[in-house]
Amino acid sequence: GESVGLHLPTLSVQEGDNSIINCAYSNSASDYFIWYKQESGKGPQFIIDIRSNMDKRQGQRVTVLLNKTVKHLSLQIAATQPGDSAVYFCAEDNNAGNMLTFGGGTRLMVKP
Amino acid sequence: NAGVMQNPRHLVRRRGQEARLRCSPMKGHSHVYWYRQLPEEGLKFMVYLQKENIIDESGMPKERFSAEFPKEGPSILRIQQVVRGDSAAYFCASSQKGRDSPLHFGNGTRLTVT
Numbered sequence: 001g002e003s004v005g006l007h008l009p010t011l012s013v014q015e016g017d018n019s020i021i022n023c024a025y026s027n028s029a030s031d032y033f034i035w036y037k038q039e040s041g042k043g044p045q046f047i048i049d050i051r052s053n054m055d056k057r058q059g060q061r062v063t064v065l066l067n068k069t070v071k072h073l074s075l076q077i078a079a080t081q082p083g084d085s086a087v088y089f090c091a092e093d094n095n096a097g098n099m100l101t102f103g104g105g106t107r108l109m110v111k112p
Numbered sequence: 113n114a115g116v117m118q119n120p121r122h123l124v125r126r127r128g129q130e131a132r133l134r135c136s137p138m139k140g141h142s143h144v145y146w147y148r149q150l151p152e153e154g155l156k157f158m159v160y161l162q163k164e165n166i167i168d169e170s171g172m173p174k175e176r177f178s179a180e181f182p183k184e185g186p187s188i189l190r191i192q193q194v195v196r197g198d199s200a201a202y203f204c205a206s207s208q209k210g211r212d213s214p215l216h217f218g219n220g221t222r223l224t225v226t
Contacts, residue, residue, distance in 0.1 A: 008152050041219070043203050043220050046214045089154055100157070102155045102156075
């Protein structure tokens with residue numbers, strides 16, 4: 001869903017631990033999903049994407065899981081590093097328009 | 113290997129002035145999107161353009177805002193008679209084939225209206 005202007009939810013993890021960031025999407029017609037990472041003062045950076053015909057996709061240190069039954073998306077980061085500290089957004093393509101719809105974001109803070 | 117280029121990075125305008133934000137997409141990309149972001153919030157879609165055409169402007173205010181992507185040159189987002197509520201970060205993104213392909217974002221233009 002979209003942010004309503006509240007402070008971003010924050011996930012704080014210890015360096016080296018695994019991180020799991022969750023996202024709920026609202027449109028059951030959405031068939032393409034992307035995770036973005038945004039560092040302070042920069043634009044969103046593509047991390048990984050997944051199509052609705054898959055339920056899991058792995059990249060380098062990252063895994064995206066898609067549960068279409070409950071409309072839930074998660075991003076797992078293995079062995080989290082200080083450089084992973086950022087705000088993470090999920091985005092969905094709802095198959096009706098021409099744009100991605102972004103969720104409200106989660107701030108990941110990595111403690112050394 | 114340049115990514116999406118936006119300029120200026122920071123823009124300060126007084127109320128009532130015009131703001132022009134420019135975006136050059138990645139090489140080979142003909143689809144351009146503009147998004148707006150307020151502090152501590154997600155990105156809100158404004159407009160989607162292909163060369164010389166506006167495909168979807170459903171997220172853009174009907175008044176004072178306009179966008180173009182000419183045959184030659186960058187895409188321009190234009191805000192006339194700016195108000196304080198226009199202060200935000202404006203991000204441009206491009207993609208190679210539109211739907212079902214990831215958007216690649218620039219680093220944004222931060223507009224401050226005084």
